[in-house]
Amino acid sequence: MARSALIVGAGITGVSTAIWMLRDGWRVTLVDPVEPGSSGQTSFGNAGLIARTSMIPVATPSMVLKAPLMVFDPHSPLFLRWSYLPRLLPWLLPFMRNATEARMREVVPHLSMLIFDASEQHLAVSQGTAAEKHIAKGDYITLYNRQSDYEDDTLTIELRRQFGLEPVSLTRKELLERDPNLGPSYTFGTMFSDFHWLTSPAKYVAALFEHACCEGAVFKQGSVVALAPGETPSVTLQGGETLSADKVVLTAGAWSGKLAGTMGKATKVEAERGYHVSMYAPNFTAPVPYMVTDAKCVVTPMDGFLRAAGVAEFAGLDAPAAKAPIRMIEAAVKRVYPNLTFERSEPWMGRRPTMPDSLPAVGEIDGAPNVIHAYGGQHVGLTIGPKLGRWVTDLANRRPVNVDLSAFKPDRF
Ligand SMILES: Cc1cc2nc3c(=O)[nH]c(=O)nc-3n(C[C@H](O)[C@H](O)[C@H](O)COP(=O)(O)OP(=O)(O)OC[C@H]3O[C@@H](n4cnc5c(N)ncnc54)[C@H](O)[C@@H]3O)c2cc1C
Numbered sequence: 001m002a003r004s005a006l007i008v009g010a011g012i013t014g015v016s017t018a019i020w021m022l023r024d025g026w027r028v029t030l031v032d033p034v035e036p037g038s039s040g041q042t043s044f045g046n047a048g049l050i051a052r053t054s055m056i057p058v059a060t061p062s063m064v065l066k067a068p069l070m071v072f073d074p075h076s077p078l079f080l081r082w083s084y085l086p087r088l089l090p091w092l093l094p095f096m097r098n099a100t101e102a103r104m105r106e107v108v109p110h111l112s113m114l115i116f117d118a119s120e121q122h123l124a125v126s127q128g129t130a131a132e133k134h135i136a137k138g139d140y141i142t143l144y145n146r147q148s149d150y151e152d153d154t155l156t157i158e159l160r161r162q163f164g165l166e167p168v169s170l171t172r173k174e175l176l177e178r179d180p181n182l183g184p185s186y187t188f189g190t191m192f193s194d195f196h197w198l199t200s201p202a203k204y205v206a207a208l209f210e211h212a213c214c215e216g217a218v219f220k221q222g223s224v225v226a227l228a229p230g231e232t233p234s235v236t237l238q239g240g241e242t243l244s245a246d247k248v249v250l251t252a253g254a255w256s257g258k259l260a261g262t263m264g265k266a267t268k269v270e271a272e273r274g275y276h277v278s279m280y281a282p283n284f285t286a287p288v289p290y291m292v293t294d295a296k297c298v299v300t301p302m303d304g305f306l307r308a309a310g311v312a313e314f315a316g317l318d319a320p321a322a323k324a325p326i327r328m329i330e331a332a333v334k335r336v337y338p339n340l341t342f343e344r345s346e347p348w349m350g351r352r353p354t355m356p357d358s359l360p361a362v363g364e365i366d367g368a369p370n371v372i373h374a375y376g377g378q379h380v381g382l383t384i385g386p387k388l389g390r391w392v393t394d395l396a397n398r399r400p401v402n403v404d405l406s407a408f409k410p411d412r413f
Contacts, residue, residue, distance in 0.1 A: 002027045004245040005396060006235055008224045008259065009252030010036040011043035012205055012382050013374055016125050016389030017249055018212040024393050028212065029243065031235065033223040037206025042253050042350040043382060044205070045276050047298035047309040048198035049289060051383045052118045053140070053165050055111040056156055057358035058272070058312070058378055059099035074324050075331070077296040081315035081322075088314050091270040094356035094413050101155065103357070110359055110407050111380070112163045118383045119196040125386040131207035134303070140195035141170065141178075142291040143336070147188040149293060167192050179287050183338045185294070197289050199303040201382065224252070226262040229368035247396045248371045251388075254317060254351035256361070256375040260410070265365045268413040269376050271317045271351035275325040276309035277333065278302070279342035286337075295332030306342070308333045313349075321349035354378040361410035362391055372396060373410040 005021050007014045010032040018028045034040035070076035080088075098107070126132040144150050147169075151157075160166070167190035175182055175189050198204045213219060220243070226236040227248060234244035250256050254271040281304065289300040297310025310332075311325040326347045333340065353375045355361060360376035372395055374388045375381075394401045 003247070005029070005247045005249055006031060006243055006245040007249045007251055008227070008235060009250070009255065009375075010209060010219070011041045011251065011253050012385030013253070013377065013388050014249075014251035015205055015208040015212055016386040017251055017374065017392045018217050018389075019125055019208060019215070020389040020393040021396065022212060022215045022217060024397065026396070028217040029220055029245070030209075030212070030217055031220045031222055031224055031237070031243070033221065035221070036209035037202045039202075039348060041205070042352060043385070044202045045309065045348040045350045046201050046382050047276070047289070047307065048201050048300045048302065049140070049298060049383065050118050050122050050135070050196040050198070051380050052115050052195065053160070053192050054380050054383070055108050055115060055159065055163065057098070057104060057107045057111065058354060059095050059356070059358060060104060061099055061101055064096060064099040075328060077311050077328060079311065079313035079315070079322065079325055081313075081319060084314060084316050084319070087316065088270070091268050091356055094268065098357045104155070104159070107357055107359060108159050113403065114360070114384045114387060115380055116163070118387070121386040121390070122196065125389065126204070126208065129207055129211040131204050131211065134199050134204040134207065135196055136199050137194070137196050138288045140192045140197075140289050140291070141175075142167070142190045142293060143175070143182075143186040144188045144293050145185055150188060150190060165192070181284055181337055181339060183335050185335045197300055198382070199301075203303070224259060227259055227371055229263055229371045231370070233370040246370070249392055249396070250371060250373045251375055253375050253381070254353040256353060256373065258317070260365075260373065263368045263371065265368050265411060267361055267373065267410045269353045269355055269361065270314070272354040272378060273311070273313040273315060273349055273351050274309060275311045275313070275321070275329060276307050276348045277326060277329050277345050278305045278307045278348070279333070279340070279345045280305045281343040282306045283341045290336065292332055292336055294335070295328065297329055297332050299333065299336055306340070317351060321347070352378050353381060356413055359407055360384065360388065362388060362408035363395060363405050363410060365411045
């Protein structure tokens with residue numbers, strides 16, 4: 001009889017895990033209160049980048065220096081709901097401790113190892129499924145107001161170089177040759193080639209989910225309220241139903257810390273909230289995705305729409321979406337494309353699962369056997385979802401992952 005797995009949370013990490021476990025001969029049940037590919041998931045609304053070059057952690061020395069001013073500036077991409085600050089502190093303090101150059105130098109190699117083959121990982125998980133048609137290939141360009149804005153960030157340049165990442169520089173003239181619609185604010189760019197992005201993150205996750213179901217996965221729509229580790233681990237759903245399996249996999253993104261807490265093993269994953277504005281039927285679109293540095297947002301050409309996504313807001317899991325981040329993103333779009341028009345736009349808010357050191361939580365916690373954690377992908381959670389799914393499958397089989405997982409211990413804080 002095949003071994004069984006209960007996967008709690010069916011975003012990109014959960015559906016990727018389901019596919020790899022099914023390919024490995026497991027019986028799989030996915031549990032989630034929302035349908036995979038729907039707007040309640042963070043995986044629905046991201047910028048779609050398979051970000052094989054994004055190895056810089058969220059906590060950096062320069063970010064922490066600027067943050068106190070940024071939270072008072074409505075035009076900055078950092079937002080804090082002050083009433084939430086006391087509850088944020090247990091996460092914020094270790095986050096600040098990680099914002100040193102020394103810690104960055106320790107964290108970057110781990111992030112690099114997680115992302116360097118992200119395109120191949122996505123191509124492998126989606127191969128032969130309807131999801132693969134949602135992967136696009138091209139360049140990825142970062143836009144700067146001035147060349148010095150790029151050159152002054154010497155630490156990022158040096159760290160990337162260590163891992164063989166050297167972008168091509170683009171002058172304003174070269175940027176305009178590629179995209180005549182670009183606004184005058186951007187006079188310099190850097191470009192990585194051989195880059196992949198999703199033309200619809202929602203359809204991609206939905207297609208992976210449908211594939212998993214065709215391969216035998218069962219979907220149980222419901223909210224898990226408690227996890228019980230042990231020889232035969234189980235989950236309790238809202239309403240009281242209990243499900244058990246040989247392994248429980250916790251892939252509930254930003255909600256995972258709360259669920260781990262039901263085992264007495266709360267982990268420090270925070271909801272780093274982000275926003276997007278999707279603009280449908282635009283009069284033109286971007287030729288490739290842009291990282292817009294003065295707004296810290298990404299503008300991505302998608303399937304029938306242009307999406308601008310970014311912002312880091314700390315307000316907890318459940319606070320309603322705010323208006324100011326949307327206005328900030330709309331202003332950024334106006335700077336990138338002053339002449340853009342579109343039929344309609346839709347705003348959205350989602351919750352990035354972010355640990356204080358920007359590294360994910362992967363593996364079991366001592367004293368809570370057979371519950372495997374896999375979350376905490378922060379700004380690169382879409383990028384690393386398929387790799388985490390492979391690691392979980394190896395861990396469930398007690399096969400060596402071939403990677404030192406000690407940096408990813410879920411209870412390291
Ligand atoms: C604006 C924005 C832009 C981004 N851009 C990028 C990008 O370009 N590239 C990139 O790599 N990453 C990006 N990210 C980050 C990325 O989207 C996330 O890190 C990733 O989607 C997290 O995936 P996940 O599967 O861990 O979580 P989710 O997609 O959030 O899935 C978690 C699932 O758990 C379910 N769940 C919650 N509670 C329970 C419960 N009690 N019981 C059962 N299930 C439960 C939820 O309903 C949800 O479906 C971006 C994020 C944002 C917000």
